[in-house]
Amino acid sequence: MSAGRDAIMGGLRRALKRGAEATDAAARQTVDRRLDAAARGLVPARGQIPPAAQVDLFEAMAVEQAATVTRIASLEAVPAALADYLKAANLAPKLRLAPSPELQNLPWDSQPMIEIETGPAQGSDQVSLTGAVAGVAETGTLLLASGPEAPTTLNFLPDNHVVVLKASQVVGAYEDGWDRLREIYGRGSLPRAVNLITGPSRTADIEQTIQLGAHGPRRLHILLVEDTESGNGA
Amino acid sequence: MDSSPRAFKANARAAVKDPQLKRALAHVKVGFIGKRAKAVARLPEFDALRDAARDIKVHTLDHLDLYLERYEERVTAQGGQVHWCPSAADARAAVLDICRRVGAKTVTKGKSMISEEIDLNQHLEANGITPVETDLGEYIVQLRGERPSHIIAPAVHLTKDLIEADFRAQHSHLPPERSLEEPRELVEEARGILRERFLAADVGITGANFLVAETGSSIIVTNEGNGDLTQALPRVHIVIASLEKVVPTLEDATTLLRVLARSATGQEFSTYTTVSTGPRRARDLDGPEEYHVILLDNGRSEMLAGQFRDALRCIRCGACMNHCPVYHAIGGHAYGWVYPGPIGAVLTPGLIGIEEAGDLPNASTFCGRCEAVCPVRIPLPKMMRHWREREFERHLTPRAVRAGLGLWAFLASRPELYHRVTGLAARLLAALAGRKGRLRSLPLAGGWTGVRDLPAPQGRTFHALWAARNRRAGT
Numbered sequence: 001m002s003a004g005r006d007a008i009m010g011g012l013r014r015a016l017k018r019g020a021e022a023t024d025a026a027a028r029q030t031v032d033r034r035l036d037a038a039a040r041g042l043v044p045a046r047g048q049i050p051p052a053a054q055v056d057l058f059e060a061m062a063v064e065q066a067a068t069v070t071r072i073a074s075l076e077a078v079p080a081a082l083a084d085y086l087k088a089a090n091l092a093p094k095l096r097l098a099p100s101p102e103l104q105n106l107p108w109d110s111q112p113m114i115e116i117e118t119g120p121a122q123g124s125d126q127v128s129l130t131g132a133v134a135g136v137a138e139t140g141t142l143l144l145a146s147g148p149e150a151p152t153t154l155n156f157l158p159d160n161h162v163v164v165l166k167a168s169q170v171v172g173a174y175e176d177g178w179d180r181l182r183e184i185y186g187r188g189s190l191p192r193a194v195n196l197i198t199g200p201s202r203t204a205d206i207e208q209t210i211q212l213g214a215h216g217p218r219r220l221h222i223l224l225v226e227d228t229e230s231g232n233g234a
Numbered sequence: 235m236d237s238s239p240r241a242f243k244a245n246a247r248a249a250v251k252d253p254q255l256k257r258a259l260a261h262v263k264v265g266f267i268g269k270r271a272k273a274v275a276r277l278p279e280f281d282a283l284r285d286a287a288r289d290i291k292v293h294t295l296d297h298l299d300l301y302l303e304r305y306e307e308r309v310t311a312q313g314g315q316v317h318w319c320p321s322a323a324d325a326r327a328a329v330l331d332i333c334r335r336v337g338a339k340t341v342t343k344g345k346s347m348i349s350e351e352i353d354l355n356q357h358l359e360a361n362g363i364t365p366v367e368t369d370l371g372e373y374i375v376q377l378r379g380e381r382p383s384h385i386i387a388p389a390v391h392l393t394k395d396l397i398e399a400d401f402r403a404q405h406s407h408l409p410p411e412r413s414l415e416e417p418r419e420l421v422e423e424a425r426g427i428l429r430e431r432f433l434a435a436d437v438g439i440t441g442a443n444f445l446v447a448e449t450g451s452s453i454i455v456t457n458e459g460n461g462d463l464t465q466a467l468p469r470v471h472i473v474i475a476s477l478e479k480v481v482p483t484l485e486d487a488t489t490l491l492r493v494l495a496r497s498a499t500g501q502e503f504s505t506y507t508t509v510s511t512g513p514r515r516a517r518d519l520d521g522p523e524e525y526h527v528i529l530l531d532n533g534r535s536e537m538l539a540g541q542f543r544d545a546l547r548c549i550r551c552g553a554c555m556n557h558c559p560v561y562h563a564i565g566g567h568a569y570g571w572v573y574p575g576p577i578g579a580v581l582t583p584g585l586i587g588i589e590e591a592g593d594l595p596n597a598s599t600f601c602g603r604c605e606a607v608c609p610v611r612i613p614l615p616k617m618m619r620h621w622r623e624r625e626f627e628r629h630l631t632p633r634a635v636r637a638g639l640g641l642w643a644f645l646a647s648r649p650e651l652y653h654r655v656t657g658l659a660a661r662l663l664a665a666l667a668g669r670k671g672r673l674r675s676l677p678l679a680g681g682w683t684g685v686r687d688l689p690a691p692q693g694r695t696f697h698a699l700w701a702a703r704n705r706r707a708g709t
Contacts, residue, residue, distance in 0.1 A: 005318035008320055011320075011531065011535030031304070034483070038485050041485055041488070042489065120519045147517075147518065148515075148519060152466045152521055155462070178484045188308060188449055188450075190312075192510065192511060192515055193466065194508070194511075196506070196509075197505070202457050203421060203458045205388070206392075207258075208261040208265035211421045214458035215458045216460075216506065
């Protein structure tokens with residue numbers, strides 16, 4: 001144990017009047033219980049609605065934060081939807097694709113014009129395409145987790161970040177997203193980076209005027225795959 | 235401007251006479267206050283969330299040692315390292331050690347007030363390492379050789395014409411015909427410059443809005459994405475955070491996040507909320523190879539022991555300064571240290587001593603707006619009052635103030651005399667003020683009337699009005 005740790009812990013214990021064994025044990029039990037329970041606090045009613053309404057809310061909130069959303073019928077429609085996006089935004093047909101089998105195995109040969117590279121982002125990349133772990137309806141927020149199939153740089157370096165989100169991945173509140181992560185990574189552990197992303201990069205540091213595209217992507221485009229019965233209703 | 239809280243009065247006097255500052259600060263009032271009010275109105279649970287946020291912080295501070303223990307255990311289990319630093323000097327040394335060991339030349343930085351608190355940039359520069367601030371506002375104040383004047387809007391004291399002049403002076407490649415009049419053009423220029431720095435940096439340093447004991451994670455919120463490029467690209471990620479940033483679980487962090495952005499910028503949620511846990515994993519394709527947490531005490535464990543513990547609840551949203559009439563008039567630099575506004579008036583004496591910062595808790599009208607908007611309900615006016623009491627006890631209060639208080643105490647304990655004197659004073663001031671109802675100057679009151687008029691009493695005291703009202707009601 002370092003001297004710095006001893007000094008700080010000693011100071012904290014004095015400040016909190018620790019020392020009596022019984023009360024210390026009780027405090028430890030309180031802390032352990034709270035950490036084990038990871039109980040939800042007050043969750044706003046806004047996102048606690050039926051699944052189809054959550055998908056609509058997610059879209060409305062994301063658009064409010066300057067993201068763009070296109071609904072598509074299936075994952076197989078992603079390459080064509082991406083080609084449309086590139087054309088509409090007048091971008092070169094080049095793509096940095098997340099190295100995820102689910103995305104790599106899409107029918108990209110239907111869009112032979114698009115030049116595809118996979119892997120982490122390079123400084124010169126203009127467009128990236130990634131998946132997501134969840135979409136949080138409450139504020140139109142995407143939840144992405146880093147990993148071998150999802151390099152974090154894809155979310156921040158390219159000027160355009162395109163995210164494939166399935167309607168079945170849309171949840172009401174952030175807490176639903178944490179539960180999803182616990183299912184994947186186990187309790188008490190997380191991947192290196194979990195990114196909650198709400199719209200494209202922005203700043204208001206100059207005279208409180210909002211400008212998009214400060215350091216991260218200038219545009220955030222979401223391809224919302226309607227893979228659920230309820231998601232088809234909109 | 236002398237950057238020490240000891241110079242507060244002189245700094246404040248200069249600030250209220252600065253027309254450029256006045257123009258810049260006008261944005262605080264219209265921007266922050268209106269946006270927060272709108273966001274609050276949109277979330278019916280907002281006030282209940284503030285109660286919950288306060289309770290989380292109170293509980294965590296009561297068990298701070300135990301949560302920090304668990305936090306460190308989880309950081310270590312996921313390949314990171316916690317460096318416990320009792321003082322600012324310890325924290326500076328720990329950062330420098332890491333930078334030297336990996337041979338760092340350039341360090342990119344996300345926004346961090348702890349970095350300001352420990353004078354990190356100066357220390358790195360003195361040791362041949364170049365720190366590059368990447369938050370746009372921080373970058374601008376670094377170009378100017380200044381300090382941030384606001385904890386979430388570092389360059390809020392500047393107007394765009396000043397920023398344009400700085401960019402032209404420092405970015406030597408800029409052709410004179412290139413337009414930089416609009417904020418958009420300034421943002422674009424900074425983006426281009428900083429993009430190269432992000433890609434070249436050896437070490438990335440970020441602050442932390444929260445540390446999560448459950449998972450050993452650090453959480454930052456940004457709108458620009460600079461904090462993410464800062465931590466994802468270099469070989470080493472260093473997080474600098476103070477002890478009280480820890481919260482128990484992701485759920486607890488979530489409740490605090492729900493009130494943070496709304497209180498700060500009036501956003502529903504910040505653009506980027508990033509939860510970072512350890513270095514890159516074995517099969518990851520990017521991310522830092524090392525993850526360090528510099529955990530700073532610097533006076534906080536002492537604050538935990540006393541009557542200023544509640545100030546450690548602060549989540550640094552800036553709402554108190556955004557709503558403070560004193561901050562609106564003088565801006566952040568006048569406070570002379572890292573944390574301006576009402577929270578600065580409470581924290582600064584706690585962290586560097588009331589002898590150094592005695593004027594700050596006195597720079598308040600006690601209007602109470604800071605407490606009314608605080609997302610964790612810190613009783614800021616009450617704490618400023620505690621500091622004033624301590625100053626009085628320790629005879630740090632100026633002699634004229636002590637004499638005035640003595641005179642008032644003498645009168646207040648003699649009700650008959652008090653009524654007569656105040657009645658006379660009220661009539662006299664009303665007569666002096668005439669029909670305007672205000673006084674432009676008054677002997678012994680130059681401290682007030684030097685920068686504003688004194689509203690005059692209407693001619694009768696509260697006691698007299700009250701007595702008259704009761705007489706009417708009785709008949």
